[in-house]
Each structure stands twice: as structure tokens, then as C-alpha cells.
Amino acid sequence: MAGAAAGAARGTALGMTSVHDTTRRLGHVARNALGGGRHWRAGHRVHLALRHPDGPAAPLARKVAAELLDHPDVLTAYWDEGLSRLVVTAVTDTAGDRVTERAVELAERLGLTEDADPEEEDEDDTTHPGDxxxxxxxxxxxxxxxxxxxxxxxxxxxxxxxxxxxxxxxxxxxxxxxxxxxxxxxxxxxxxxxxxxxxxxxxxxxxxxxxxxxxxxxxxxxxxxxxxxxxxxxxxxxxDDVCGETRTSLPAPPAPAHRCA
Incomplete structure (x- = not known):
């Protein structure tokens, strides 16, 4: 009976944690949708869609990431080539706003804009999963x-x-x-x-x-x-499983195996 009670309590605690996490994530989705912006934000994580009107944004975006790493509220900062986003992780949720403002300020100084032409994407472009x-x-x-x-x-x-x-x-x-x-x-x-x-x-x-x-x-x-x-x-x-500094693109589907006669 004691073991069954402990198992039930463990299951209830895990269920409540799962519900809390799901509610928190849905709240982040609603905040991003109602915010009117294009960038993705979830707690202390921020993805900024930086564009350059005259060329690729990656070289300048990496400079922004390097400067952001000197900010005391920034844990990680890098340019994700696969998502075409500047990925920044702040130390806390409340620091995310300050980090975002700093990132946008540095990007504008280098001639980058936050999504220069958001509606002019090609059909083949990869859409951000949390857009x-x-x-x-x-x-x-x-x-x-x-x-x-x-x-x-x-x-x-x-x-x-x-x-x-x-x-x-x-x-x-x-x-x-x-x-x-x-x-x-x-x-x-x-x-x-x-x-x-x-x-x-x-x-x-x-x-x-x-x-x-x-x-x-x-x-x-x-x-x-x-x-x-x-x-x-x-x-x-x-x-944290799909985003990484070394990831350059989505993995290609495996080629079908051909059997020789």
C-alpha cells in the first residue's frame, strides 16, 4: 500500500509538472503571437531574424553574437545557419528583454535589420518552427x-x-x-x-x-x-536538442536503398 501510494504521488507530481510546462509553453506562444513582432521568444531564449539588404547576414550576425557574449546577462549567443536566426540565451527570463534590445541595437549598428523583408520569402525557404x-x-x-x-x-x-x-x-x-x-x-x-x-x-x-x-x-x-x-x-x-551552434541545416532524408538483381 505504501509503494502504491508513493507511485500514485509520483505520477500526480509528474502530471502536474507536465501540465505546468505545457501551460507555460502555450503562454509563450500566445505572447509571441500577440506581440506583433517576428522574432521568437520563450523565457530566456530569443531567436532574432536578422537580414542585410545588400547581402548575406551571417558574417555580420556572428559579429553581433561575439559582442553579445561580453554582456553579463548573456549565457550563449551564436548564428544558427539552418534557421537563419541569431540565437541568444539570457541568464534569466527577465533579462531576455534587455538582451533582445541590446542585440537589436548591435545589429542596427552593423547595418542589419530585424527581418528586412518578412513577407518576401521564397516557397523553398525553411520556416521557423515557432514563427x-x-x-x-x-x-x-x-x-x-x-x-x-x-x-x-x-x-x-x-x-x-x-x-x-x-x-x-x-x-x-x-x-x-x-x-x-x-x-x-x-x-x-x-x-x-x-x-x-x-x-x-x-x-x-x-x-x-x-x-x-x-x-x-x-x-x-x-x-x-x-x-x-x-x-x-x-x-x-x-x-536544446535541435538548436546548436554547429548545426548548419536540417538533416537530409536518407536515400532509398537499391537492390541489385
């Missing part, structure tokens, strides 16, 4: 769907005339058209394209009083928001 924009875009699109559903239901309850079905069909067609999406992405960036299409879709279906389509789209957005949040939280949990 707060992913969570931000999914949450904003979900709110637009909710607003459209509310407008559709209010219109029905007040017996207002519904918008033309042709408009709803045209918006849906353009939303799924690859060429139109590519045009919008080139003009507004990926995030701007997603929000613009989500707003147009919500407005068209809300005016057309067809909330079912928006509910289905909202379920899709909820899945995207959950996936982005879980990915960011998992990245924080595995941060």
Missing part, C-alpha cells in the same frame, strides 16, 4: 469567419435581403485560383494574401447569409491554429 505569424494568421482568419457567421445569422433574423449568389461563387472561385493567389502573394505577401482572402470570403458569405460554409472554413482554421500552436510549443520543448 508567431503562423499562429497570428490562423487566429485572425478564424475571427473573420466568426464575424461572417454572426453577420449571416443577424441578416437572417432581421429578414434582410441576401447578397447575390454570383458574388459568393466568384469570391470562392478566386480564392481557390492558384494564379490569383500567386498574384496576391506577390503584391501583399503570404500573410497579407491569407488575411485578404479570408476577409473577402467572410464578407461574401456573411452578406449572402450562408453561414455553413464559414463554419466549415472555421473548422479548418481551428485545425490550422491548433497545429501552429502545437508546433511552436513542441519546438520550445525540443529547443
Amino acid at each position: 508567431p505569424r503562423e499562429v497570428r494568421i490562423a487566429a485572425a482568419a478564424l475571427l473573420l469567419d466568426a464575424a461572417g457567421v454572426t453577420g449571416a445569422l443577424v441578416g437572417r433574423s432581421l429578414r434582410l435581403p441576401a447578397g447575390p449568389k454570383a458574388l459568393t461563387a466568384a469570391v470562392t472561385l478566386l480564392r481557390e485560383n492558384p494564379r490569383f493567389r500567386a498574384l496576391l502573394r506577390q503584391r501583399f505577401g503570404r500573410g497579407g494574401m491569407e488575411l485578404l482572402l479570408a476577409a473577402a470570403n467572410a464578407a461574401a458569405h456573411g452578406a449572402g447569409q450562408s453561414p455553413v460554409s464559414l463554419v466549415l472554413d472555421g473548422l479548418l482554421r481551428t485545425g490550422q491554429l491548433t497545429e501552429a500552436t502545437a508546433r511552436a510549443a513542441a519546438f520550445e520543448a525540443l529547443h
Whole structure:
């Protein structure tokens, strides 16, 4: 009985610790998403996306890292080639703000900016696993769907005339058209394209009083928001295992074995 009680207490303590850690990581994800910035921050760890308008940022970013190591609040600082981020670890969570300000100040002195063109990334670029924009875009699109559903239901309850079905069909067609999406992405960036299409879709279906389509789209957005949040939280949990000064890129998949006849 004593052993069973001790095992149950151990399991309860581990469960409470796991819940606490998960809640803390989700809080970091929410903070990054609501902060409006591009850099990733989790407690005393900070990733800064530094860019140089006229060339590669790595040589200058390594100079920033070298100068940051002289700061008393900095434990580690290096340029991660695989993530294209300046990775800084502060001594405490509260020191993270001071370290971030110092890093940005040093970067600007060397001609670097914090993500010079955040929306002009190529399709083949590796996205940061904790990129707060992913969570931000999914949450904003979900709110637009909710607003459209509310407008559709209010219109029905007040017996207002519904918008033309042709408009709803045209918006849906353009939303799924690859060429139109590519045009919008080139003009507004990926995030701007997603929000613009989500707003147009919500407005068209809300005016057309067809909330079912928006509910289905909202379920899709909820899945995207959950996936982005879980990915960011998992990245924080595995941060020290996947991030290192000597890592230059993600490992390539193993080549398939060929059997000779």
C-alpha cells in the first residue's frame, strides 16, 4: 500500500509538472503571437531574424553574437545557419528583454535589420518552427469567419435581403485560383494574401447569409491554429536538442536503398 501510494504521488507530481510546462509553453506562444513582432521568444531564449539588404547576414550576425557574449546577462549567443536566426540565451527570463534590445541595437549598428523583408520569402525557404505569424494568421482568419457567421445569422433574423449568389461563387472561385493567389502573394505577401482572402470570403458569405460554409472554413482554421500552436510549443520543448551552434541545416532524408538483381 505504501509503494502504491508513493507511485500514485509520483505520477500526480509528474502530471502536474507536465501540465505546468505545457501551460507555460502555450503562454509563450500566445505572447509571441500577440506581440506583433517576428522574432521568437520563450523565457530566456530569443531567436532574432536578422537580414542585410545588400547581402548575406551571417558574417555580420556572428559579429553581433561575439559582442553579445561580453554582456553579463548573456549565457550563449551564436548564428544558427539552418534557421537563419541569431540565437541568444539570457541568464534569466527577465533579462531576455534587455538582451533582445541590446542585440537589436548591435545589429542596427552593423547595418542589419530585424527581418528586412518578412513577407518576401521564397516557397523553398525553411520556416521557423515557432514563427508567431503562423499562429497570428490562423487566429485572425478564424475571427473573420466568426464575424461572417454572426453577420449571416443577424441578416437572417432581421429578414434582410441576401447578397447575390454570383458574388459568393466568384469570391470562392478566386480564392481557390492558384494564379490569383500567386498574384496576391506577390503584391501583399503570404500573410497579407491569407488575411485578404479570408476577409473577402467572410464578407461574401456573411452578406449572402450562408453561414455553413464559414463554419466549415472555421473548422479548418481551428485545425490550422491548433497545429501552429502545437508546433511552436513542441519546438520550445525540443529547443536544446535541435538548436546548436554547429548545426548548419536540417538533416537530409536518407536515400532509398537499391537492390541489385
